[in-house]
Amino acid sequence: MPVIKPLSGNPEGPSQYKQPSRKGKKAWRKNVDVTDVEKGLEELNDQIIKGGVIAEKKSSDLFTLDVVGDAALQKRLPKHIKKGLKADEIIAQRSAIPAVSLRKRPGDKTTDGVLPVKRQRTEYVTQKELRRLKKVADGEHESIVTVVDADHDIWDAPDQEKEIQEKLPFLPKKDKLKPPKTLRQQPISLAANGKSVPAVIKPTGGYSYNPEFADYQDRLIEASKHVVDAERKRLEELEADHIKAEAAARSRAEAEAAEARADLSEWEEDSAWEGIESGGEELSGKKKRPERKTQAQRNKIKRRKEAERKAKHEAALKKKYGQVERIDQLAEEVYEKENALQVQKIEMSDDSDDEGNDEELRRRQLGKFKLPEKDLELVLPDELEESLRRLKPEGNLLRDRFRNMLVRGKMESRRKIPFRKQAKTKVTEKWTYKDFVLG
Amino acid sequence: MGKVKKRGVAGQAKNYITRTQAVKKLQISLPDFRKLCIWKGIYPREPRNKKKVSKSATASTTFYYTKDIQYLLHEPLLAKFRDQKVLEKKISKALGRGDVSDAARFERHAARPEKTGKPRYTLNHVIRERYPTFADALRDLDDCLSMLFLFANLPSTSAVPAKMIARCERLCLEFQHYLIVSHSLRKSFLSIKGIYYQANIQGEDILWLVPYKFNQRIVGDIDFRIMGTFVEFYMTLLGFVNYRLYTSVGLKYPPKFDQLKDDQGGELGAFALEGINLATDAEATKAITNGESTEQHGPDPKVQAEVDKIVRQLKEDDTNGDKPAEADVAGDAEEAEVPSDAIDKFEPVAAGGDILPQPSYSSSDPAKLFSNFTFYLSRETPRQPLEFILRAFGCKRIGWDSVLGDGSFTTDESDPSITHQIVDRPVVQAAMEAGGDGEDNQTAQKLGPNARYPGRIYVQPQWVWDCVNDEEIKSPENYAPGAALPPHLSPFVKSKEGQYDPTLPLDAQETEAEALDAEIADGDEEEAGSDNDMDVASDNEDEDDDFGGFSGEEDEEDEEDEEEASDEDEEAATTLQRQRELEAEISGKQVKSKQVDPKMKAKLEARKELEKKAKEEAEDLERAKGMLSKKKRKLFEQMQYTNKKKSTEDEKLRAKRRKLEKELAAKKAGKA
Structure with missing residues (x-):
């Protein structure tokens, strides 16, 4: 059933906004007069403070019907009591709305009392900060995990999944992520005998600050042997390099001499003006096709090749005869070598303890780089002190731990790269004469 | 002819993955990948034939199991790494554009997860995954402890922040407190590298190495990013292990930490242990805090009573004249723990009698080894290890010079209750010769060399270690100041059959x-x-x-x-x-x-x-x-x-x- 309602909305026809334009200074907020709106709002606030908006109140709240006034009262009480004190009057003016509490709350701007330096440009980023930002952009960031104090026993924690299943059995079971079997495999130990190296190797008596003589002697002998071996190896390498360089120099000299000789002989054979001609050709800068070899040259090459072949053959023969002469000795040597290897293998395999040794490493290593050498942890005999106070600790534990990680195969060995690879620059001459402009 | 197989489809080529491939697959940077591998326990592997695995022309050097990497894809930490990567990209883009303030803003907001509402990541779930049982965690504690003790003793640098060092130190001290309370320390060894300790926790032998104080040089050829990653992981691990251990002995974790005491060099003394149970709280705290509680200055009443009894007995002996030797022996056995320079030796009454078994502490528990002694550490001795070992073997009262830090039982060297003093200074010759020249005497008097308080035993630090390793109180005369010490043997060496062993008869x-x-x-x-x-x-x-x-x-x-x-x-x-x-x-x-x-x-x-x-x-x-x-x-x-x-x-x-x-x-x- 249709209800007849009075007309709603603006009875007038559609028209433009009162504000003709939003352009210009007049349209600025500060130039628009809003005093009447403000006044109205203030009045409204006032009304709210005094107990509510009058327009919304019922008339019964606003008005009472005073049937009988008390006329006697005025006469009985003194004037000042009747009127009351001004102070009371002021205090009695209570707002119906509870006051805003004056408790201080930490806001965004609350600080610890140390005021930051007031800067005009708050957006400004200091150079130091900028450098840090650049580093962050390059991938250097602080740790992404936080280490917090343990507040529960993780090995005794209730299984949440199970609880949920018990409470809400209708929920579909979540597939549990199964770690692969390969994850449980031990890392590759780099010890020579392939046995796993313990994290902390049990120290022998030789490591004592006040060692027994026999133990100390053993260690000293072993360590000195190691050092001497290393030194000998170094010297041998040096010697080999030296010999190689010498041989190279000698052969170069020989080749040069031979060339010179050849030149000389050619010079003798060739006519003078031919030589001049060739000189002229060189000056032209063009590369000439190789000349036909003369018969003499061919013969010479042939002779040289023949001589070389012969020398080689003779050397081989000599070597062979030498070996034949001491064939028994060689066989014995090979046999010994094999035996020694076998013994070593056996000794390594049935070493009484089943722990790897972190000094003898296997040849093939993880990663590109060789493992760092172990520090020489030995107090020299003249520095050996009986007193704990005067003990000079040896070795570096940081390096020791790092190496231990590598030996146990926890990661591949790495070398510190102190500088990043720099872009190669090529210095060229600027040919300014090419930069000329016509006109 | 057999079936032709395509290369790189099955076998090793599928089982292994090169590092570059792995990094690409996970879409993170190489350092991040390394971190993740360390945390998750994914190690490089070695295929039997490298050529069959990699297809690239250049030889790859590091390989992983494909399944391991596949498993890494499910790791929640990976999301964080990727977020970081996105942030880095944003920042570098902004920097490239010249919007430095934008870059700064990105960075600032990312660093405040409490404002952005993004979660903080911890390694808790990784610990649970890698160590399914507590025993697994104990087995890996060797490495963890060595690493954390090492880092606790490092000087702080840009590579090793002070915060990390402080946390390491706190965790280590907490662990030491557990060892003290549970008396589970077994052996210790003074080596040239550092001090080795061995403890037995729930049947598992744990060996770790602690460096000497103020000795660590930071060397350049060590990758601190990798070490830091390990340390982060181990810090989390040791936190949980400590929690478990503390609760297993009925203590609250974390123990109360007194920053003020720690600043004054309190070390172990900066912690106050509390029992879990509120009713026994007060008692437990008292019993465990480091013995310097004031009421313990006097001798232990029980011991006093025991001593009185013995004295009375002796008097009776005197009056009676002859009493059976057995009674005497029994009395001695009871008396064995009363402070004296050495354990009494049993001697047969008549010549040619039976050889009596000598009393020793070897069968007794380590909680009582030093329990009735009061120690004083001179200022030249290493306080931290001595304090730890003495407390772990039952000593309640340890005093030291005030130079060595806070928290001692007494700093007064002349305290009459001290039974043992540990010294490590040479005997001054001038004082030995009473008739030396005047100058020498003067200086000697000023220094007060060789001044001895009567009624106490002076020993060198090695005495403590040898006592602990042999589980008996060694006779102190070999360890007197100035004496040539017997060699300090390693307690970890297993002697083989037929091998010469200096400790055995x-x-x-x-x-x-x-x-x-x-x-x-x-x-x-x-x-x-x-x-x-x-x-x-x-x-x-x-x-x-x-x-x-x-x-x-x-x-x-x-x-x-x-x-x-x-x-x-x-x-x-x-x-x-x-x-x-x-x-x-x-x-x-x-x-x-x-x-x-x-x-x-x-x-x-x-x-x-x-x-x-x-x-x-x-x-x-x-x-x-x-x-x-x-x-x-x-x-x-x-x-x-x-x-x-x-x-x-x-x-x-x-x-x-x-x-x-x-x-x-x-x-x-x-x-x-």
Whole structure:
């Protein structure tokens, strides 16, 4: 059933906004007069403070019907009591709305009392900060995990999944992520005998600050042997390099001499003006096709090749005869070598303890780089002190731990790269004469 | 023709993945990948044939299992790494554009997860994954402890932030507190690298190495990013392990930490342990805090009562005159823990009586080793390890010089309750000579050298370690200040059969043959002694000379003799006889083989028997060797040779010791 309602909305026809334009200074907020709106709002606030908006109140709240006034009262009480004190009057003016509490709350701007330096440009980023930002952009960031104090026993924690299943059995079971079997495999130990190296190797008596003589002697002998071996190896390498360089120099000299000789002989054979001609050709800068070899040259090459072949053959023969002469000795040597290897293998395999040794490493290593050498942890005999106070600790534990990680195969060995690879620059001459402009 | 297989589809090519491929697959940077691998326990692997695995022209060096990497894809931490990567990209883009303030804003917001509402990531779930049970975690604690103790002692640098060091230190101290409360420390060893400790927690032996204080140099060739990653992981692990251990002994974790005390160098004293149970709270706190509670200054009432009882007993003994020795022994056994310089030794009442078992702490629990002593550490001793070890072995009252930090029982050196003082300074000679010149005396007086308080025992620090390792109170006279210390042996060395062990008495380690030889030689000497005193003297001199040099002629002779004995089968039995004849000739005596007494004869017989046995065994071996191939025989011979060399060395050492002991005995006898 249709209800007849009075007309709603603006009875007038559609028209433009009162504000003709939003352009210009007049349209600025500060130039628009809003005093009447403000006044109205203030009045409204006032009304709210005094107990509510009058327009919304019922008339019964606003008005009472005073049937009988008390006329006697005025006469009985003194004037000042009747009127009351001004102070009371002021205090009695209570707002119906509870006051805003004056408790201080930490806001965004609350600080610890140390005021930051007031800067005009708050957006400004200091150079130091900028450098840090650049580093962050390059991938250097602080740790992404936080280490917090343990507040529960993780090995005794209730299984949440199970609880949920018990409470809400209708929920579909979540597939549990199964770690692969390969994850449980031990890392590759780099010890020579392939046995796993313990994290902390049990120290022998030789490591004592006040060692027994026999133990100390053993260690000293072993360590000195190691050092001497290393030194000998170094010297041998040096010697080999030296010999190689010498041989190279000698052969170069020989080749040069031979060339010179050849030149000389050619010079003798060739006519003078031919030589001049060739000189002229060189000056032209063009590369000439190789000349036909003369018969003499061919013969010479042939002779040289023949001589070389012969020398080689003779050397081989000599070597062979030498070996034949001491064939028994060689066989014995090979046999010994094999035996020694076998013994070593056996000794390594049935070493009484089943722990790897972190000094003898296997040849093939993880990663590109060789493992760092172990520090020489030995107090020299003249520095050996009986007193704990005067003990000079040896070795570096940081390096020791790092190496231990590598030996146990926890990661591949790495070398510190102190500088990043720099872009190669090529210095060229600027040919300014090419930069000329016509006109 | 068989089926043609395509390359790189199955087998090793599928099982392994190169590092570059892995990094690409996970879409993170290489350093991040390394971190993730360390946390998750994914190690590089080695395919049997590298060529079959990688398809690239350049040789790849590091490989991983494909399944491991696949598993990494599910890691929640990966999301965080990727977020970080996105942030980095944003920042670098903004920087490239020149919007520095934008870049700063991105960075600032990302660093405040509490404002952005993004979660913080921890390693808790990784710990649970990698160590499914607590025992697994204990097994990996060696590395964890060594690493954290090392980092706790590092100086702070840009690579190692101070915050990390402080946390490491706190965790380590908390762990030490557990060891003290549970008395689970077993052994410790002073090495040139640092101090080794071994504890036994729930049946698991844990060994770790602690550096000496103020000694760590930071070297350049170490990747601190990797070390830091390990440390982060281990810090989380040790936190949980500590929690578990604390709750297992009924303590609250984390213990109360007093920053003020820690700043003053309180170390262990900066923590106050509390019981979980509120009712027993007060009591527990008192019992565990480091013993410096004021009411414990006086002697323990129980001990006092015990002492009184003993005194009374002794008085009664005096009046009664003779009481059975057994009662005395029992009293002594009870008294064994009362502070005294050493444990009483039981001596048989009558000569030739039974040898009584000597009392020791070896069977008693480590909680009582030092429980009745009061220690004082002089300022030159290392306080931290001493304090830890003494407390772990039951000591309640430890005082030290105020230079060594806060938290001592007393800083007053003259405190009368101190029973032991640990000193490590040389004895000043000037004070020893009372009649030195005036100057020396003056300086000596100023320094107060060698000033001793009566009624206490002065020992060097090594005494504590040796006591702990041998689980008994060592006699302090060998460790007195200025005395030449006995060698500090490693408690971790397992001695092999037949190897020379300086800690064991000779009878326990020598072989039968050796013992017999020695006895026979003794008998000879005695005879010689009865014959001619001069001869004995000359003999002794010879021996002295021998001892001075490292390789005495006699040793060599012995060696040769032994070789002969093993080589010549026929004459083995008669060798000894002949040798004695020779010796007799040299010393210019009559051969007295006819006049040997029956005891001697029996010994000789036994020796002969032994030799015969050895010979038979050798023959058996020889026969068995004949069965082997030539190659194996050679091998066997070589091994035998090395073994023999080792055993002769040990024998030599034992012989040396026997000689020494004999000399000592002779000296004692001479004095008596």
